[in-house]
Amino acid sequence: MAERAFQLNRVSLAGAGALAVVLCLTAGTLTAVALRADSVGGLGPADWAAIRFTLLQASLSAFISVALAIPVARALARRDFAGRGLLLTLLGAPFILPVMVAVLGLLAVFGRNGIVSVALGQIGLDPISIYGLRGVLLAHVFFNLPLATRLILQGWQTIPAERFRLAAALGFSAGDVARILERPMLRAVLPGAFLVIFLICLTSFAVALALGGGPKATTLELAIYQAFRFDFDLGKAALLGTVQFALGASAALLAVRMTTAPGIGAGLGRQVLRWDARAGVLRLQDGVLILLAALFLVLPLFMIVKNGIPGLFHLPATVLWAAARSGVVALASAGLTLGLALPICALVVRRRASWAEAVGYLSIAASPLVMGTGLFIILNPVVNPSALALPVTALVNAAMSLPFALRAIAPALLDVEDHYGRLSDGLGITGMDRFRLVWLPRLRRPLGFSAGLAGALSMGDLGVIAMFADPEGATLPLQLYRLMAAYRMQDAAAAALLLLMMSLAIFWIFDRGGRGHADA
């Protein structure tokens, strides 16, 4: 008994530590900015317009991404085909691209001079114009449809093969399977997926502005940037940061409350065979869905590759060094993400403390600009910020990836503890043994996915590094932007391709490692 109490304390302690890091980075940096402000102003009509637009675009982006992801994930869950693994890896790509690279890739397909408009022109039709709210939504769906698909697909994979076997034995149709097995799973997975995407879109800025067509598409993050850069009104920046934070926190709490446990039961982890989905019409439907999603996501990537190849082998050495630095930051960030996510998940599951998961989500609701500025205010008196540029980048990115990791790991861990928890307790498997023997083998997939995503995300992030970097310590995304600023668009396109390849590689290595061999 004493042993068990000690175990629980250790769970609480580690979880509290991880949560403290998240709170320092979010609420702490916000407070630092607020304290540095001379005055606190109110919100003007322009700020309210920004709040309204931010909420509108984030809600719509999340809704559309999730709605489209359900059929795509279902198709992927019940079909196995050559190249499925590759497709799943490529599905991660849009999400991890630096925004400007992704926007140029999207424009190469959907822009006024993109392949769709050119093709329409050849049959005598007007080119399409994507600028406006639809452009913002297009870009956000492009970024987030793959993420939503992956999160929902993981939900499907938590349904044990035995259930489908039983359903087949009972003569279930596809509709019966949906009603009895799939809907309860979706009910458990969707609020979290919606929330994560809502939070990502909440802090959108450059994409929303560029594709939104003008100041109508002013988001909160742009208003914060304006307060900092144009007006140097730190009080305003902190106030807007607080509003953004509050919106994110409310959404996080709401989603956590709405999430239910799937309660489907445990299986033996054998291969899923879907007798219910053998009808020809369903095969055709799934095939078309997968093809359409793949085209939508892969075409812009293909354009990035096409534009980048000519310069790829002539990239200056300084760009390659920056790539090496980014690789190190990405690995560190992947490790840190798991280091933060596992203790929080343990707290959530062992302590039934779902609020802890909500706190873990907050990092992504925080304004990157406020976070960077706050860290700068805190660190600058103590240490030269540029000396810490890379560690700070790794840590901030780890915090930013935390919500995805929590979303992937927490439900899986809940499942493991539900089914093996009492057995493990009975056998006295606790502490590191519990982690190594019970958790790790069953969490491989979400752990690999989370680490891969965190690594890839931090590879492409510009966020705080722009504030901290010294000339010699640039990362690859920063060098990419410097190339663009120096008119070297060809080199920048090549650097973008390099970044894309490195991000995909790190994502693939971790994700593949997590998926193991049996069911890749």
Added chain:
Amino acid sequence: MKYLTIAAGLTLATMAQAETPTLTVYTYDSFVSDWGPGPAVEAAFEKTCDCDLKFVGAGDGAELLSRIRLEGSHTKADVVLGLDTNLTETARATGLFAPHAVASPEFNLPVEWQDDTFLPFDWGYFAFVYDKTKVTNPPESFHDLIASDLSIVIQDPRSSTPGLGLLLWVKSVYGGKAPEAWAGINRHIVTVTKGWSEAYGMFLAGEADMVLSYTTSPAYHLIAESDDTKAAAQFKEGHYMQIEVAAKVASTTQPALADAFLAFTASDAFQEIIPTTNWMYPAVTPKNGLPDGFGTLIQPDKALIYPGADVEEARDVALSEWLSVLSN
């Protein structure tokens, strides 16, 4: 014994380093990049100063000022390089900058320059850049642009220096009629981007016929890429200017070295680097003149610029006009 020698060597090296003063210069990020003027400027100044010149990059010109204000009098900067005339009065009002002790050189600026604190190091005109093979009849005024069917991509004045330049350009041409002018211009705007790079990238990708940039932009394509298809449209109303300046930070512990650097920015060694790395006009034309290719650029008849003291008011009025016209 061997270790002793190494230890002694290390100690001597450290001492030598300690004796070399370090001059910290804050500037905007693209100045310090490998493709900007930074590396060459650093090498040239270190040849003469017996010091270590350390550049620190911080966003763009406006973010640079925010950074200095954030650090206040605790800043490590000795010199700030890269504020422009739209920021100088705000910068002066912070009290964080000190008058320089440099004999003012003969500047080759289209306007008079008198300032005891801020010294220009380069300048340029804002302009709409187009592709000659695609736009055969470029507009010769804002009026032409408004009457044309050309598409443009511009930058947001809240987040970009050229974006603010266009705002003040339209305001200085149209004054009280600026909102009507913006209503006309708005019809041609494909989109508004956060910064120059995004807009220029979109222009090169064919998303718009023209992009807001500088009259010197075609020189890059001509000199670095042997591509003479890009040109800037010359507007009869005149072109708004950007003058980039450097200043000594009041809290510097090395005022003499800071002044030496400020004097150096006006020398040929510095000014020769500017045209083909920063793609701007040097504030003092070097004795070898401008590089080939700069001769082909348009020469505006009229240089427009708000006096520093009027900028802030004009900026705030123009911004709210711009926002209300473009948001509807």
